[in-house]
Every structure is written in C-alpha cells, then in structure tokens.
Amino acid sequence: MQALSNTIQAEDNSYRPPHINYQAPKGFDLMDIKAFEAVGQPHEYFHKLREAAPVSWWQPPETVDVAGFWSLTRYEDVKKCDLNAKDFSSQEGGILMGYSEKSSGPKKLRAAALDSLINMDQPFHIPLRMAHRPFFTPDFVAELQLRVQAEVDRLLDNIEAKAAKNDGKVDMVTNFSEWLPLFTLCEMLGIDKKDRPKIVRWMHYLEMAQYITSDPDQNISPLFVAKFLWNIRQMFKFGRKILADRRKNPRNDLLTVIATAEVDGAPLDETYLDGSWLLIIFAGNDTTRNSLSGTMRLLTQFPEQKQMLLDEPALMSKLVPEALRMVSPVMYMRRTAKVEAEFSGQKVMPGEKVVMWYGAANRDPEVFDNPDQMDIHRANAGDHLAFGTGPHVCLGQRIAIMQLETAYKQILDRFPNISWTGNQRHAPSNFVHAISHLEVDLGQ
Numbered sequence: 001m002q003a004l005s006n007t008i009q010a011e012d013n014s015y016r017p018p019h020i021n022y023q024a025p026k027g028f029d030l031m032d033i034k035a036f037e038a039v040g041q042p043h044e045y046f047h048k049l050r051e052a053a054p055v056s057w058w059q060p061p062e063t064v065d066v067a068g069f070w071s072l073t074r075y076e077d078v079k080k081c082d083l084n085a086k087d088f089s090s091q092e093g094g095i096l097m098g099y100s101e102k103s104s105g106p107k108k109l110r111a112a113a114l115d116s117l118i119n120m121d122q123p124f125h126i127p128l129r130m131a132h133r134p135f136f137t138p139d140f141v142a143e144l145q146l147r148v149q150a151e152v153d154r155l156l157d158n159i160e161a162k163a164a165k166n167d168g169k170v171d172m173v174t175n176f177s178e179w180l181p182l183f184t185l186c187e188m189l190g191i192d193k194k195d196r197p198k199i200v201r202w203m204h205y206l207e208m209a210q211y212i213t214s215d216p217d218q219n220i221s222p223l224f225v226a227k228f229l230w231n232i233r234q235m236f237k238f239g240r241k242i243l244a245d246r247r248k249n250p251r252n253d254l255l256t257v258i259a260t261a262e263v264d265g266a267p268l269d270e271t272y273l274d275g276s277w278l279l280i281i282f283a284g285n286d287t288t289r290n291s292l293s294g295t296m297r298l299l300t301q302f303p304e305q306k307q308m309l310l311d312e313p314a315l316m317s318k319l320v321p322e323a324l325r326m327v328s329p330v331m332y333m334r335r336t337a338k339v340e341a342e343f344s345g346q347k348v349m350p351g352e353k354v355v356m357w358y359g360a361a362n363r364d365p366e367v368f369d370n371p372d373q374m375d376i377h378r379a380n381a382g383d384h385l386a387f388g389t390g391p392h393v394c395l396g397q398r399i400a401i402m403q404l405e406t407a408y409k410q411i412l413d414r415f416p417n418i419s420w421t422g423n424q425r426h427a428p429s430n431f432v433h434a435i436s437h438l439e440v441d442l443g444q
C-alpha cells in the first residue's frame, strides 16, 4: 500500500459548493484554535448552529491553505456519516482538517498524522484493526484493571502529599489525569517505567502542534519552536527504535503487534511505523486524560449528581457514559464524501469535506433531553458518540471505560469533598477538548 502521505493532494481553499442551504450564525470561528482555547467546547455556538444551520459550510480565507468543509452538528447526521465509511472516506485527505502539503511544521509529523489505521479505508483498515484486538478483549482489560487500581492508589497518595503542602489544592492534570492513561497505555505497549515521563512531555508538545503549525506568522518564541522540533524528533526516534527492537525480539505486547502487523501483504514500512506509533500514544493518552479532568469539573458544576454517587457508589458505571457525553474529549473527525449525499436537507457533493462535531451531536436536544444538564440516570447516555461509531469506532473504548470507572470510584471514595476551584486552562486545539490545567481542592 502506498503511504497516504505520498498520495495526498494540496487542499483547494478556493472551492465553494454549488448548493449552500444554511447560513451559519456569526459569533465563533470553528478554525480559530485560540477561540477554543478560551472556551473549550463551544457549546453555546453549537446550539445556535444546530438550530439555525445544522449543516454549515466553512469557507477558508484566501490566506489559509486548507479545504473548506461542512460542519455536521445534529446527532443523526453525525451518526449517519460516521456509520457510512464506504461513502465517506477517512483515507482521501485524512481525518484531520487543515492538512496541507504546504503547511508548516515538521514533515515527519505531518506524514505520520496521515499514515495510520485511523486514516485507512477498506480493504486495508479492517485487517490492521483486527491485528490489535488481543489487547482490547474483556479478559485482557479485566487483568489490566488490577494494575490500574494499584496505580490509581499510588497517584492519589502523591496527590494527597502534594495538596497537604499547598492548602489542599493541586493540579489534577499534571498530578493525575496525564499519568493514569500513560501508565495504562505503557503497560499495554510494554514500555519500561524509566521511559514513561518522556511520553508525557511529548504529549505536551503534540497538543501544541496545531498552534505552532497552523500560523507561521504567530509570535511564538524561537526557543519554544526549537524545543518543539527537538521533542518531536525524539518522539519518532524513540518509536522507531522500540518498534525495531520488537521486530527483532517479539514480546507479548501491543508494540509487537504493531511492529509485526502487515498491510496489503507486507510489514508496515517506516512511515506507517511512525504513524502507528503517533496514533497509539496520542489516542490512548490525551483522550482519557481529558475525560478524567473534565469529569472532575462536571462533578463540581453538578453537586447533586456527585452527592447521588456518594450516597450510592454502585451508580458509578452510569457516571462514565454521561460524563463522556458531556465532555466529548475528541471534538471532531473529518471525512471526504465519495458520492453525492444529503444531510438535513443539505446536498453534499463528491470530494467535499465533512466534519462531524461529536460534542455538538452529544448535546442534541432531539436525542438527549435537557442536554446541558448532567443526569447520571439518563436512560440513553450510552448512545453518546464520544467514541465515534461505525468501522472506526474507538478501538480503546473498553480500556478507557475501565480506567475512568476505576479512577472515579477510588477518587470519590478517598476524597468525597473534592471540588474544582474554578481555575483551568485549555490548550489551543479544535481537535481535542484539551484541558491542560484544572485545579482541585481535595476538601480535607
């Protein structure tokens, strides 16, 4: 299979669809990552969009070298698109908006963002996905949970000690949320303990990648750019080294699966090894991390829901889907239409890009009554689309749910008065709902 990054065409920013039914309301630019940094998920704007322009066209300015796209904000439209991988390709242009062969940033990072499972269509996608399966079965997850429980305890001990020196307050992200998913993923991948802190550092830089590469004229310090480039280089160097080692010395771990997987009858070449490495460390880390922090915020915003959980801990399994619905850690996936299609009365033509906004779908009042209210008794919370749906549905969802449930149980058991202090920061990204700082008071 030819590397997708070698086949990709420059995106045409001048294209305008022949039919545009709805006029998007003003007030928020879905490509402005600084606007996402300010508000996190733009729920108010999503509500306006869903009502006034459920399928709206974003036209790039002449200076921005990316394709325009349709934004889907209704639940049924997002689901219809995600389920139909035959007519809505992940491979033609990839799942990220704003990919351009002319865009700035490290070449290897741009190529790796394309050359992986998540950007594949059939016939390549399913066999590669299947190869990963042994590390996502219920039995494997149950065994892993024992190790996760012990790690949660250890992290909570550290948090308690830190908070004791700071008036009970501590940053949830850097002391808990970024470490638990890293631990779990590294246990699956078979990465030694001494190498794990490096991955946390690379995650920080990856989260800033969109900011650094989207606008070369920004006033970013050259030192920061140099550090970014160095870290990205180190990340790929490490990935190649460890995957090469697994080819020579296979073990019973997920890295060996990736290193020895075949696509189109051949082992993954170096570009696909880079891409697979990038996908697994990003997908397995940043998503669960932001769910953990986002849920601590929700439990403070909806204290009566927290009280219900404290009164009846058996309700914890209901917290996970409802919190995922409300947080929606992955904001979107992009597709390219291969055929003429229609969403909410809007015609979409072959070749046009379609962006599925999961956070908007998850708060569609047509499906979720009173969607901005957290309700752990919500009967259909499990219908959320935070993990996507269809053939690309999150491969790690069982792992994620297990970690979230384990963490919430142990956190509330140990710190029933934990609350968010109101201090938080988001990273500038419209791809992940990236909470980079969230201060909590342990309430002890």
Ligand code: HEM
Residues within 6 Å of the ligand: 082, 117, 118, 119, 129, 185, 279, 280, 283, 284, 285, 287, 288, 291, 328, 329, 330, 333, 385, 386, 387, 388, 389, 390, 391, 392, 393, 394, 395, 396, 397, 399, 400
């Ligand atoms: C709360 C945590 C998580 C969320 C919200 C999340 C969300 C998503 C979403 C939205 C997709 C794309 C689905 C689609 O296109 O329909 C996806 C794909 C994927 N996720 Fe997750 N994810 C999470 C955790 C994880 C974890 C822990 C792992 C690995 C250990 C993981 C591995 C993957 C992989 C490999 C894919 C690509 C699957 C494919 O293309 O076939 N994710 N995830």
